[in-house]
Amino acid sequence: MPVSQPNALAAGKAAAPFLDTSVGKKLVMAVTGTILFGFVTVHMLGNLQAYMGREPMNAYAAFLKGSLHGGGIWLFRGVLLTAAILHIWNALTLTLSNMAARPVAYRSQMHQASTWASRTMPWTGVVLAVFIVFHLLHFTTGQVHPDFIPGDAYHNFVTGFQVPVVSAFYVLAQLCLGFHMWHGVWSLTQTFGLAHPRYERLRRWIAYAASILVAGVNISFPIAVLTGIIH
Ligand code: HEM
Structure with a gap:
């Protein structure tokens, strides 16, 4: 029996895997965003060791590299890389399908429901992607570092930030990180079900903080480093 066109369309839609739907993609963005957010928070806390001096910071870096007989760091890198790839891929496909749904831009955009941080998510995301590649070549592999010493994270940290233009780029990238996280954290709390008006203020404050x-x-x-507090 021939299948009518609307039925065939409905069957096709039902067969589309959940993760290909915009709700599924948003869920992947929220889960991977939580992993990446967790990483930057723990990474920031770990880097506070720089204020305690060379020994604590280098001991911390050596501990991370040696955990689970050296396998821990690779496990961690695998999870982080997978989360980053899924996050970027879903961001890209969601942005493209939003653009396809509205090929002609509104003549005057209505911005009441969005913030500057939400509208600039693709741009702050691109700056962060460039920053991460630079950051790995700077502090992990050393190709773009002026005086890289493998295994001496403290030395690499101090001499790396003594270059003003590099420090300025780090500050710019961290401002982008702040705006990206601000909207990202607010948005993922919504995806995870805290969308009730009663939680609106709480969600805003978690995102700000x-x-x-x-x-x-x-x-x-x-x-x-530039002011000599860490030297
Ligand atoms: C000013 C802020 C930051 C500082 C001072 C900093 C510092 C460092 C240092 C010193 C290392 C190398 C550690 C070692 O030698 O073992 C490192 C590695 C790394 N950082 Fe950062 N970081 C910063 C921000 C970020 C941000 C915002 C991200 C992600 C968005 C990030 C992602 C990474 C990654 C993925 C690694 C490599 C970890 C590995 O696989 O070995 N960092 N960071």
Whole structure:
């Protein structure tokens, strides 16, 4: 029996895997965003060791590299890389399908329901992607570092931030991180079900506090080196 066109369409839609729907994609963004947010928060706390001096910071870096007989760092890198790829891929496909749904931009945009942070998510995301590649070549592998010593994270940290243009780029990237996290944390609390008006203020405050804390502490590192507080 021939299948009528609307029925065929309905069957096709039902067969589309859940993760390909916009709700599924948003869920993947929220889960991977939580992993990445958790990482930047723990990473920021770990980097606070720089204020305690060379020994504690290098001991901490060696501990991370040696955990689970050296396998821990690779497990952790695998989870982080998978989360980052899924996060970027879903962001890209969601942005493209939003653009396809509205090919002609509104003549005058109505911005009441959005914030500057939400509208700039793709741009702050691109700056962060560029920053991460630079950051790995700077502090992990050393190709773009002026005086890289493998295994001496404290030395690499101090001499790396003594270059003003590099420190300025770190500050810019952390401002982007703050704005990206601000909207990201607010948005993922909604995806995870805290969308009730009663929680609106709480969600806003969690997003403010988390983004200002992480970006603020991260920005303090290059400034502390350039002003000689960490030397
Ligand atoms: C001013 C802020 C930051 C400082 C001072 C900093 C510092 C460092 C240092 C010193 C290392 C190398 C540690 C070692 O030698 O073992 C490192 C590694 C790394 N950082 Fe950062 N970081 C900052 C911000 C960020 C941000 C915002 C991200 C992500 C968005 C990030 C992602 C990473 C990653 C993925 C690694 C490599 C970990 C590994 O696999 O070995 N960092 N960071």
